[in-house]
Amino acid sequence: MGFGKAVYKSSLMVCISFSASKVGNQTEMLLRRLWTLRRRYCSGPLLLLGVAVCLFYQTLMTARSRFKGNPLAVDESNKSIMTASAAEVSDEVLLNDPVKLISVLEDLERKRDIKGCTQNRSRRVMRAVVLTGQHSATDTEVQLYRWVLEQRGYEVSLSRYAETSAALKYKNGGSNWNVLVCLTGSEKSCLRRVFFSHLHPHQKVNIIPGLVEAFSDVGGLCHFQTDSRLAGLALPISPTACGLDRTEHGVVPIEAQGDWGSAVPTLNSSRSPGLVAMVNVYVLVTSVTPLTVFLHHSGLVRTNESTNSHTTQLKSFFLLHLGPGASNKALGHVKEVIGQVLRAAALTNEEPNSKHRCLLCFQLMTFTLQFSGSIMPIIVKAEIDLHFEGLREQGFDRQITKELILEDALLFLLPAHNGLGHPKSPLDMKTEQRCFLRQYGGCEGTYGLCLTEDQTLLLIQFLCQLRTPGPFELLYPTASPERSSTQDILSQAFTTTKESGSRLRLSVLLDKVCFYYSKQGYRSDDAETQTEQDKNQHFPGNREHCVDPHLKQLYTDPPLILSPPFNPSVKEYHAEVAFDVVTLRLRPEPINSACHIHLDEHRGPREANYPVGLGNSKINILVTDESDNTEPVVMTIYILHMYRESRPSLPMFGDHVMCGFVQDCGLVVQPDQPCGLEPYFGPQSIGNTQAPTQPCMSGDVLGRWVVPCLSCADNRTCDWREVAWQPDGCYHPFLDLPLLQECMRDKKVMFIGDSTNRGMMYFLMERVNSSLEDWGKAHDSLVYHNVNQGHTHVSYSYYPQFWLEKNHRPTFQRALEQLIQSSRPLENSHRTVLVAGGVQWLSANHLRILKEVLEREELQNIMVVVKSLGMGFHLPVDGIHSLSPRGVQELYKENKNIITTAKQYGYEVIDTLILTMGRYKEFLQGRCACHFHEVEKLSFSKAPLHRKMKILQHFQEPGTETSGIKTGFSDQPTLQDQDKWAGSNSSTYHVRGAVNQVYSHILLSRLCMSDIKN
Template sequence: MVCLYSSASKVGSETGMFLRRLWTLRRRYCSGRLLLLGFAVCLLYQTLMVARSRFKGDPPAADEGNKSTMTEALEVFDELLQDPARLISTLEALERDRYGSIQNQAGRVTQALVLTGQHVAADTEVQLFQRILEQRGYEVSLSRYAETNTALRHDNGGSVEWSLLVCLRGSEKSCLRRVSFSHLQPHQRVNMIPGLVGAFSDVDGLCRFQTDSRLSGLALHINPSACGSARTKLGNPDIPTLNLVSPGLVATVTVYVLVTSVTPLTTFLHHTGLVRTSEDTDSHTTQLKPFLLQQLGPVASHEALDHVKEVIGQVLRAAALTNEEPSSRHSWCLLCFQLMTFTLQFSGSLIPVIVKAETDLHFDGLRDPGFDGQITKEFILEDALLFLLPAHSGQGRQKSPSHTETDDGQRFGGCGGPYGLCLPEHQTLLLLQFLRQLRTPGPFELLYPAASPERSPIQDILFRSFPRAEESGSGRHFSALLDRICSHYTEQRNQTYRTNEAETQTGWDQHSGSQDLPGDRERCVDPHLRQLYTDPPLTLSPPFSPWVKDYRAEVPFDVVTLRLRPEPISPACHIHLDERRGPRTANYPVGLGNSIINILVTDESAVTMTIYTLHMYRESRPSLPMFGEHVMCGFMQDCGLVVQPDQPCGLEPLPGPLSPGEPHSPKRPCTSGDVPGRWVVPCLSCADNRTCDWREVAWQPKGCYHPLLDLPQLQDCMMYRKVMFIGDSTNRGMMYFLMERVNSSLEDWGKAHDSLIYRNVNQGHTHVSYSYYPQFWLEQSHRPTFQRALEQLILRSRPLENSRQTVLVAGGVQWLNTNHLRIMREVLGREGLQDIMVVVKSLGMGFHLPVDGIRSLSLSGVQELYRENGNIITAAKHHGYEVIDTFSVTMGRYKEFLQGQCACHFHEVEKLPFSKAPLHRKMKLLRHGEEPGTGTSGTGTGYSDQPTLQHQNQWEGSNSSTYHVRGAVNQVYSQILLSRLCVRDTGN
């Protein structure tokens, strides 16, 4: 041990001296085994000391190398900054080489994936992406979410099979879950930047920029109301107070920003925005520069726009830096982009404050965000896609800068990088993108970096607060390079603008008499539609294309209105719906069955250039056939339009069918046409109207029935009678139904708005005449009065017999009132016709939908109409007239109107082939002796109201019918009319 201690105490001496002494003392103090142990310890210690000295010597060498590399990079940056024109020339040569090589490649087709999310493939926004991307040479694949897309299903953090991924609203979370943005290939783009989505989508939103201690001392112009009074601001100076002497602006301005890169930050401002001044109740779309120029003048407007850019740029810079993870300095999505919406408030100053910042595009402030907002959104989306995506053939991928040929004449600092730029590949790609965007900005204007060579104090604060930004691609030197390129382009553009302005002024002076100078902006040069917007969205067949003129679409039963907004390609073209004077945008009522809407594209001289036709088909109410057990349900009014607030709405259970041994309840014919009733229908459950067999729905008067006459009875009843109709088209529908039933056919029909006379009814033994009233299309002063129209009808129908052989049917939708009844009584008295039979058709449902161009009743208006209908019925009975209460019949089935603007037509005349008999298959009146759940022939529910075999044989004998009046609701109250006309033949 003494040997070991002695050896250890002199370990710092020379190795040779230590070994000699150890050899001398080996025999006196130490054994051989102990001697070997000491020798091993000494060698180990010496080895560790040498390694330690080497370890300590490495860092200086490494630091020296890093400093050398950094010095070389800074020298290259300085050289690039000193000669931006040479740098731009080099970049343009590189760009030509990269994109030119694509034309000679036969690689894979460029794939674009569009995740539709909450959109359907027929939505106009999805169609826009598909159209633009295909024009840009992409092969487009549509999926709902990332998990259902085959190109994304098997990739591990980024597939090389696609070049563009578009995540539409509703699919963003799916994209963030499925796509690893840090492992995307350099050529891949996504329309999302996760860092910005995270920065502006969390709970704190803008507030966290005011509470982040790293941003202390940074004056971010954020409205305090965006965070609330409870928020604590850490060291943020107050927003500069406004100078009331200087020109100011009081308005809310919404601007749309395209972020093309976060590291480094590059953003562009679209020229379209929303503006709402103190005089406006809603925002409206406008171009920002003309608006600011009009409000502030040339100097102040330029200053205000610069402040807009500065305020937004500061917040975006703070968002990018505060949301940057230390571990992801080189793992960002290189070419990802993000569209954002910023709402700014000008309060009498030229410096705005940010009220709201949102990812994606929002148009909530518009009066019509559905159409105007969507149209504006799609214009901005199209501009953004054309701005971001260069046109190419779609074959192969763009060549990487590292694989391009190096031009020795373009080297900077002797570097061997792509084209001698001495820059990494990702920085070269960013420079190429930035260069292309500056060269062809289109409707975008550079927002950040600023076009000024001087760095702002705010940028210095950010770099000091976030030192890691120095080391990444968003560092000071690369950002300075972008600034210098931007400044160089701005100088060139200003010089070119001044030269062109002078040349334009000279040219204007020389050719001031030319008529071609306004160009084609004021002419309808392309008379086609750009898109057809509808609410609700329609699935058009075929899909919309400007060159296709005819489309078909189907809508379910519950869709009763369609809002239509065609948008032309050329702004100078005019759009009119249905006729040359029709509106451009309109709400259409969608009747059951087929409807046709014509869209006219006219030029500036109102000449029709193109006609598009939309064929609509609205489905009937869904029906579930009854094959077994069911219950009977009844309703008077629909819960979607409660006309009688004190009465129940919707389906209610009725008493079940009687037992087989129980005698039927006594039934009697109804004594009037206004007996209260309700609709009855068989259902599996009255709680769900989707379980009903709506083919079997029938009108059931309370305690009686309306007799249904067979053909011989009806013809005999109408023998030698003259029936006069006066009223609107609903009255005319009853007339044509009567003619078809009496003749068993309808060979003549027309939408007459004047007078009609038919002498061939019932083999010439029945005379029918009609006068349209009121003639609402005429000016008030030129419209014939009701008295005049009635007198003309009587005159054309003479000779008339003053008995019940002469019938007058008067009424319509909603024009009739008690005063008309008084006029009828006076005119008939003067004409010696006081003893004829008068049937009053009461009011009916209609004008209850918000349709453009005609009046529209509110719920209270419909309820008031119901009360007026009661007054008319009371007055008519007071005069001794028969009444058909059409309001009660149409009230519960107001959705079942057919084609027409007023939504009041419950009939439609359709043309039939000669081989088809006009069978009235749905006699929707319960006959005498029928009970719920029993059939007249022993089978069925008793509500099918199929004609008996005898009736069918009688009607099938006539195959000459060319028209048929269809409409179940019209058929019910028209049958009630026939039963009242022939009351003497039914024993009532």
């Protein structure tokens, strides 16, 4: 009887085993009933009969499948008989032998890459959709996604929102795409249009809806914290971590932490390293069920010793502040804290009953951690996406840092296409993946691992990511075999019967894989290795060659709209900026980190602030190879042409008022005086027909700029083409050409000063000659004998020669003496003129030296004109000294002292500071932002007819009037001069710049005042 029972059980188990192979569900149910009734009603022969029926049914179903020619059924029958080698490798063996486990996974991965179920591989196109949202197509972030996706073999299409995308117009968002990127402003559109539960296995989206919901703000709490199953669990996160209200820089004071702060374990105060810092860490969640998270090696840190945050590598930061031992523990605690919180959030939002879910969706997140004298941090802020609050330069540094992390994430998630021919289409990939999952899903196809199709895909993805080199390292699951008490509590609180079986088995497999790779040291030293590589680049012997001398991106602040749009292969770009944009920060990024970037010259900076003058300017970007000890070798040159618009004007067609201003509110020079536009009731005001009748007796008479406007409360309603300088109670006479030429006859004019002084000289030469045929940017001495048909002598000496070492620079006395000697013979009368001055180098002491030299040279009776200080060096430009607002105000006081000293010596003075401080934004080219003139080349003989006609239409340059009388000297040539130049084969030059023309006109009126009186 015992033997019969044994036979009975053995036979019945065989039948049930066959039933478990999904061949006969009804037979299985029948035999289960027989099993329960075997002792009451079933004898031995009856049981044997049941076994025979089971075997017969098996044979019948197999034959039926073969008769119909179903290859999958044939494959099922073949797989039901496992090979001897596969049978030996059971799931227990794999779980206990990590080496065999990794070998099995690699075999599965290899078969997934090689084996395909379709033979049609001719038209394979991987498609990516980027929804730009609030970004424009020219934004660097959009360009980054496009560039990386195209490099990875994707065909990229851009749309503003999901509703306007052709690829997403089909039901549930469509399946004819592989990657969907939803940028800022398009997230809600994505969530409305795309049904994440219906996505196909080949589709990736940069949003995980469950995490977005888990970390949303619900009444001041994170949504996942409202789950009752977390009651009593002390998670290391602030209850308000997802709220909108924050203290400055996101800092939560220790006294405001409440009960949750006491739940965070701290070290003994006597042994605490005393780290006090706020650290932003950036994580990439690649799966929620099971949870897989990776940590970027860069973070945003701010200690209690600094006011702004800066980016750095986390390991380097902890090593610097904590030392070798505690730094590893601190980084481990960072991973543990974030892992616990993400695990809790994932468990509260997972849907175990969901048959379809987004397998390959990913989510970037930012966690702000606070260290308060302990190496165990607490999370004070948790945010979806990347955030960089606290950076010194929010716009520029934030965008560059964000895009570097975004690029790392994309390269990490999207492996390079390694197949032959064209990339795979979504249909091909979908078919091949389904075929692969059918073959290698379940219990037999995975050598007894018993994983579902989705779990097999996730496991292989995790294996690929774990082996992908780069700046991301594993955060969760942890490689440590030990489980924290928090993890145990979470597992007990959220484990259900539905989580048993394959899901638990998959979690165990992930842990085994992590533990195996941690023991092997795989990718553990990536950050240190990268750091060493960066350090080694500073030593010539270790430098790599610049093999790809191209730019990856051109970052600017403010962002520029480049024409054409940036492309690494395009070397020349144009961009326009508005009048109010006075500085541009530029940082080019090379494709190859071994290449070096220099701006404008071989040893120029890699990143710099540039002043943007009115009109045209150009910036050269040099990509160099510095692998050798010699000079940098220029491999590629990119050129950026800039055009800054003039101040916008509103033409006056009807009623208007006259407004005046002395200083701009954007840069207040005299704090005790009003700034900006004010109603003007002087000679040029509406209804006042009395013009000043008295010529000004000096060049430093106070005055103001006047301009017609619709309203003095809004400078956008003004016609800035008609702006004019109005001295108080007088006017500066304008001399027509014959009188000016007669005035300057037999005079010798000497100029000593910087380029602003030189600009006045060239204006004088052009005005007297009615053209300028000789010009040069000299930084030494110049002598001109061809002015006024040879009747006027002009000489110039550049001072100070700032490019020389201080001990090699000629003194002011020496430079003045050399100028005098080169200009002799000189007459000790007003027919000899000396114009001295510049931007900000002149002082009262220089005037004392000038007086002594003239007396020693017996030239004390010549006419001396002092050009006072001017605006400049007020912008934060790299490489030169910049004045603070307080420094600009001190400049005004120094200018008054210079004017007073000059008048004491009997010298003429032109106050250029009062003329430039109200229009300080109207500088032209030059890093000092002090040049209010520019010499441009005019070649009329080669100009086309339409160009000549356009020039004829612009007689007067905006803003060159004085006392309501046009200066008569235009930014463009007059009709008479145009005809003369058009018939000449020689090129001529023109001095442009409205402000320079005004104070140069004042100079001429002072030089010819005696002729005007006569």
